[in-house]
Amino acid sequence: NAGVTQTPKFRILKIGQSMTLQCTQDMNHNYMYWYRQDPGMGLKLIYYSVGAGITDKGEVPNGYNVSRSTTEDFPLRLELAAPSQTSVYFCASRRKAGGELFFGEGSRLTVL
Amino acid sequence: DAKTTQPNSMESNEEEPVHLPCNHSTISGTDYIHWYRQLPSQGPEYVIHGLTSNVNNRMASLAIAEDRKSSTLILHRATLRDAAVYYCIPARDGANSKLTFGKGITLSVRP
Numbered sequence: 372n373a374g375v376t377q378t379p380k381f382r383i384l385k386i387g388q389s390m391t392l393q394c395t396q397d398m399n400h401n402y403m404y405w406y407r408q409d410p411g412m413g414l415k416l417i418y419y420s421v422g423a424g425i426t427d428k429g430e431v432p433n434g435y436n437v438s439r440s441t442t443e444d445f446p447l448r449l450e451l452a453a454p455s456q457t458s459v460y461f462c463a464s465r466r467k468a469g470g471e472l473f474f475g476e477g478s479r480l481t482v483l
Numbered sequence: 484d485a486k487t488t489q490p491n492s493m494e495s496n497e498e499e500p501v502h503l504p505c506n507h508s509t510i511s512g513t514d515y516i517h518w519y520r521q522l523p524s525q526g527p528e529y530v531i532h533g534l535t536s537n538v539n540n541r542m543a544s545l546a547i548a549e550d551r552k553s554s555t556l557i558l559h560r561a562t563l564r565d566a567a568v569y570y571c572i573p574a575r576d577g578a579n580s581k582l583t584f585g586k587g588i589t590l591s592v593r594p
Contacts, residue, residue: 404582413570419581469574474526474528476526477525
């Protein structure tokens with residue numbers, strides 16, 4: 372049972388480059404989330420989705436975009452990468468609004 | 484969202500009980516109290532959640548004050564593997580419910 376899978380696990384970007392962090396879950400969960408975690412800090416919500424075709428902004432959406440064309444996938448797009456986007460990114464999902472969140476292992480992104 | 488106050492860190496001895504406090508004085512009547520923990524270099528994992536009554540599961544117990552303005556996560560016998568950051572998160576169960584993680588409590592466990 373794979374759960375929530377994130378790729379890549381590590382990536383180094385140059386300033387101004389773009390990339391997509393992939394997230395897929397095999398639990399048929401409607402709710403999916405993207406968080407970022409800076410060193411020594413808690414997690415901050417970037418975007419979330421309550422179902423295919425529906426996305427909404429979290430606390431820190433600037434510089435990111437998301438799409439949700441299927442229940443399984445919730446990719447996070449970084450356009451024009453900046454050093455401030457150096458962070459660990461976590462994708463999470465849950466079956467229902469009040470249910471348990473399942474997290475991926477994280478993607479460590481460095482922007483130089 | 485309700486604000487939470489947790490100590491920055493706590494220490495425990497292995498095989499002793501640990502009580503991790505959380506104040507959430509602005510919690511609304513429909514907010515559940517969720518606890519997650521994050522082991523080093525891993526994503527957070529669910530521990531327990533509850534609304535009004537005390538809750539137990541295989542990992543921990545959650546004691547909720549009668550006025551719901553505070554709660555305590557209880558680890559009955561701490562192990563070295565319980566060393567982690569513990570997050571207390573009040574959150575509604577509505578369709579747009581989202582969990583907001585603060586800095587949490589860093590728990591150290593002494594052998």
